[in-house]
Amino acid sequence: MIGKKIPHSERIYMDHAATTPVAAEVLDEMRHYFNERFGNASTLYFFGNEARDALHEARKSVAKLINASPDEIVFTSGGTESDNTALKGIALTNREKGNHIITSTIEHNAILKTCKFLESQGFDVTYLPADKKGMVDPRDVEKSITDRTIIVSIMHANNEIGTIQPIEEIGRICRSKGVIFHTDAVQSFGKIPIDVKKMNIDMLSASSHKIYGPKGVGCLFARKGVEFVSLIHGGSHEFGKRAGTENVAGIVGFGKACELARKELKNEMERETRLRDMLINGILDNIPDSYLNGHPEKRLPNNVHFRFKHIEGESLVLHLDMKGISASTQSACSSKSLKPSHVLLAIGLSEKDSHGSLRLTLGRDTTEEQIKYLLSVLPETVEYLRKVSPCV
Ligand SMILES: *Cc1c(COP(=O)(O)O)cnc(C)c1O
Secondary structure, eight states: OTTOOOOGGGOEEOBTTTOOOOOHHHHHHHHTTTTTTOOOTTOSSHHHHHHHHHHHHHHHHHHHHTTOOGGGEEEESSHHHHHHHHHHHHHHHTTTTOOEEEEETTOOHHHHHHHHHHHHTTOEEEEEOOOTTSOOOHHHHHHHOOTTEEEEEOOSBOTTTOBBOOHHHHHHHHHHHTOEEEEEOTTTTTTSOOOTTTTTOSEEEEESTTTTSOSSOEEEEEOTTOOOOOSSOSSOTGGGTSOSOOOHHHHHHHHHHHHHHHHHHHHHHHHHHHHHHHHHHHHHHHSTTEEEOSOSSSBOTTEEEEEETTOOHHHHHHHHHHTTEEOBOSOOSSOTTSOOOHHHHHTTOOHHHHTTEEEEEOOTTOOHHHHHHHHHHHHHHHHHHHHHOSOO
8 A cells, every 4th residue: 555646536634623625615606706706895886895795795604603793703814813813902902901811721823822922022921721631620710810811812622632612611700800701713613503692702713714615714703892903004994903905705705614614513513523433432442552632522523633652643644644544643753853732741741642643633525434444544554653663
């Protein structure tokens, strides 16, 4: 098998947490907005109206997925920009009120690096720990809030290990203390139910390319009344919260992707959960010394994350690639320059253990046959690598 050239159409994509293909319906909807309906949404004549209507429809669709109002949705270039806008926007707006920010050690770098930057600008950041399963304790949030706290940012679901946080409870605590609660929901948005009202969410980041929409577009939800300065200055686009001519085609695609996600959410959640559990149980039953990372129940329907003793994650990914499977790892032990995943270290894994990790994330195109193929290939690959492994 090794060395054989596997054509594109026969490859198995198991990295939907990294990105997803654009759905056919999404692309169909988008294509009109490149040439025929090419207008600038800020203009007053026919073509502008057409673009403006399209933006409005997309905004309604995005809002509906999370039970928000269309005027609470600001379109951005994606999850990273939304996270930056939430933290920096609130920090700059509330400097008089306080300089304290609360987040967790397992956040995406779009949050962590932004917090590091804000620390360099005089803000104090509390990084709350996560337990072995990757859960942040709402009581820790409560204990950490002071009268100088301006924002709490805790992700909804972790992009590496898939753990889903108790954000409804965290939101309740923040609301009762009058502190703004932001959540990076890039991995959960469109995959599990989100209701910003019920969950007491003040701000939420989402990204289109993680839900079968195009790359380079996303949104920041900000509840009515939550004030934050814009990071990008210019025209009065996006309610003055994000200047720049809107990426109309991209936003239309994002809107369509949200509509599809909403319609398919329940079925797809059940279908992927079943395949996920088939994969998890198959690995546990057939590969000795394999450990599931993250929470066994409170995890994303599409996330499988394993640690295999005496294995290097990178070698495993490369060997699986040769067998036509595209998967992910965060680490490598042969190259000392590559740091182990901050998430795995945060949930208590040693540097050595964190190196043997494999993330498989399922999607709409994942079939039961693919899971079976994976389960037929993975045990022998792990066994082979253990024999030749330098990680002992
Ligand atoms: C992918 C991801 C982001 C970044 O989103 P982009 O749209 O790629 O910038 C942020 N947070 C989480 C949890 C993610 O998984």
